[in-house]
Amino acid sequence: MTENAAPEPCYAGAYWGPRRESPEDCARRTAHLLPLLASCDPFLAQWYKPTRSTRDRRAHPLMPPDEAVLSDLFRGGANRESGGPIIEELGYSFWFGNGGSGADSASLQIKCGEYAGANPNCCLMPLPRKGLNAERITTAPVLTSIVRSQVLAWEPDWAVATSDDYRKRMSPTSDAGTFVGWVTYFSRHRGTVPPLPAPVRIEPVENMGTLIILTPERVTTHDAGHVQLGRRVGELLGRAGLLRPVVP
Template sequence: MTTKARVESYYAGAYWGPRKETAEECARRTATFLDALSRYDSFLAEWFKPAKSLKDARKYRLMPPDLAALAELFSAGVNRADAGGVIERLGFGFWFDNGGPDGDVAELRIHCGGYSDAVPNSCVLTLPRKGQNAERLLTAQALAAIVRAMVSPWEPDWAFATSYDYYQENRKAASDPFSLGWVTYLSNRIGGVPPLPAPVRIEPVEGKGTLIVLTPERFTASNPEHVALAERVRELLDRAGLLKPLQAQP
């Protein structure tokens, strides 16, 4: 009896250090990112405001990006103390999706404007697990394009796209500030990327940083060759002093 191979789920995330911003500034960055996604693939061109029910959510489109609606969502997504006051240093955050069915949906979770070391700022895009959209988007080319689309609006210290399985199984520690992905971006603020072994591909990104693509084929946590390659690249980046905590930004 054969065992069915586990289907791995994938996501892309951009992360940056403390950067104090208003809800309106976070909305503008989000709008720029959503525009970039919509230009890349039609599946990523429709997004909806979060709501109490699926039926209600489909009434409230965010595309083309509605700056006022995005700013309102960020303002509502503040952290509050037990007494009810806003904890300003923790920034703003909210979650929304593109309306697809279970397994064939993209979801975005954004945390922006925080200036505390306790909670990093981030933009995390969860990708579909199955269907034609997954087949099209879960490629090195597509994920590299998605990570590139994160760089200009968010100005992250680092970003990556990988499988949840790999992240969970190979993260060094819960406090580890850096994770290597199938596709990884490192800002020039962190440092220059050293030569890396084949089949790894290195590409510049808008004069802002470097993109590292581990393998042209689908990277999986179940492939020991992929895991060994990722570990070797991580060792080289660590030796070059690139695995640093997220840096505070003006």
């Protein structure tokens, strides 16, 4: 499978366990993330507030990021019982997009500040599925930059960039932290990454953790070698104690 083959739809997601944070904390991290994403690819340089109408989706830009505006958006996404107070331990969430439409779009779905321990916090980024933007973004260098950006902003326990198809082939449960993607990140506190077979590449992310890039080629489930490599790397990481759920 070559780089010119149609890419399998990909996403990038960062996940972390219970972490009590305020709407202002979440806004600060998001304001850090957005310029980093803009440096990854021009398609990720514009983001907009969520709107009810697709007609005016570009009327409310979030770039350059304003922490006060982002704080209000997170505060508006607080979990609460109907007519009741905010359930603080369940954190805050909101979704917003880059102004694209249909298969040629990207979005960010952020859940943070949860400290009940029921589900992981996350910064999930579905990426364009078709077209020139998808072709350009669905490459090892860009996906690595996206994951690195998520790590620098959110300090997650684990992160991954891969396709849904590849995720399903690597793990029957697909729980966050339990499988290998095209690009995978492990926080330093999860353990030490062991030596891995070629063509796997390992990169540090400052003093925070380690990125693993499975192959410079576009990973696809149609390539038996890619599937075998992912399973072999998963076995080695599992023996090292790295593949465990972010939230047990």
